[in-house]
Amino acid sequence: DSGVTQTPKHLITATGQRVTLRCSPRSGDLSVYWYQQSLDQGLQFLIQYYNGEERAKGNILERFSAQQFPDLHSELNLSSLELGDSALYFCASSVGLAGAGETQYFGPGTRLLVL
């Protein structure tokens, strides 16, 4: 158990809908990262937040947005969902102070299926 929690574990929705994925980082970790894992794209970095502020952005679609709240939990919002958004979405956390070389601890993921 990494100490990172994600809810829900599974999510089934329809095209055009909007969903929110939630992540609680390990106690004491200030950085939260979101990754998407799909069969065709592999594991891809989406976005990073550090202590409430956006720190880095990857291949995140404009239909997707994220935020980190004062209690450090994070939410990933996916809107106008398409079939191709079906994937595993992972949240990871790290202490957030040392940059490269900090271990990122991954949560169990949320499996999203868009029908």
Added chain:
Amino acid sequence: QQQVKQSPQSLIVQKGGIPIINCAYENTAFDYFPWYQQFPGKGPALLIAIRPDVSEKKEGRFTISFNKSAKQFSLHIMDSQPGDSATYFCAATRSATNKLIFGTGTLLAVQP
């Protein structure tokens, strides 16, 4: 553009064998190279990592070999066990950010 190339896509070895997974990167600014292990239904977990100032790192049965001039690094698993059966991902990142760029993954099966 794929910045970290990983091979093979899948690998089958007998118990006790030494599977080797290879990765190559393009961006010379990368300065941290971790390997992650992922079991079905679980998130990736850090296995071992290396920086480019060393050529080899060992942790238990896992060894990373790093060739900076060739921009390649590899994972060796000594005395592999059926419990090592998982998907292995190499990754790379640079000091300006902790954004991990992952390889495509290698599905390893260790047969008893």
